[in-house]
Amino acid sequence: MRTVYFEDLEVGAEYIGPECLVDEREMLEYSRRNDPWPIHVDEAANQSPFGGVIASGGFTITLSYRLSHEVYNTPDARWAFLGGFDWHVKFPAPVRAGDALRYRLTVLSKKSSSTPGRGVATVRSQLTNQRGEVVLEVEAAILLATRPG
Numbered sequence: 230m231r232t233v234y235f236e237d238l239e240v241g242a243e244y245i246g247p248e249c250l251v252d253e254r255e256m257l258e259y260s261r262r263n264d265p266w267p268i269h270v271d272e273a274a275n276q277s278p279f280g281g282v283i284a285s286g287g288f289t290i291t292l293s294y295r296l297s298h299e300v301y302n303t304p305d306a307r308w309a310f311l312g313g314f315d316w317h318v319k320f321p322a323p324v325r326a327g328d329a330l331r332y333r334l335t336v337l338s339k340k341s342s343s344t345p346g347r348g349v350a351t352v353r354s355q356l357t358n359q360r361g362e363v364v365l366e367v368e369a370a371i372l373l374a375t376r377p378g
Contacts, residue, residue, distance in 0.1 A: 231306040235348030235373040238336050246299040246332035249292060251284065253326030259288040284324035289365050292324075293356050296332035309374035311347065317368040322358070329359040337368070341375075348373050 260269035264285035267273035274282040301308045324330070332354065339350040349370050356365040 230304075233306050233308040233373075234376040235309070235339065235341075235350065236376050238339055238350050238373070240336055240338055242336045244300045244334040246296045246334075248329050248331045249296060251292070251324055251326050251328045251330060256284050256288055256324075256326055257282070259291070260285045263287055279323050281325065284326075286318075286320055289320065289324050289356065290318075290367075292330060293332060293354060293365055293367070296330070296356070297334065297354065300332065300334055311372040311374055313369050313371045315370040319366045320364065321366065322362045322364045324356075324358070324364045328364070330356045330364065332356055342372070346375050346377075348375050 257270060260266075264287055266285075268277045268279060268283055269285045270282065274280075301310055333356075335353045335355075337351040337353055339348060341347075342349050349372055351368065351370050354365075354367045354369070355363050358364050
């Protein structure tokens, strides 16, 4: 298995993950347990500006994590990922049960770290629905190991 190190990333590169369908049962279970606001769990959501139940932000981020591993950890390659920080999160459109979401990662910039053996890349992760609407956007700094030696 190949390792993707900091040096292997190219500014402007895009990585596209697979699609997943938002399962209503899983979405509601997550919201009831972790984020039980009416807009996430019951008919009161019908009277909200969203006109129905929408996914919690935490659930949407969970789906993003799930799909991102199909980019970072494939059968052919594994990124030398050391962590992420400095998140800037946006939820431009709601996620609903039945939506088909796709993950995309874009490398915006990169620089060497002051700590040897590490590099920092600024990336934009997006989830888009079946209509091409961005439903989650995260701009973050990620830390990757540099190539040994």
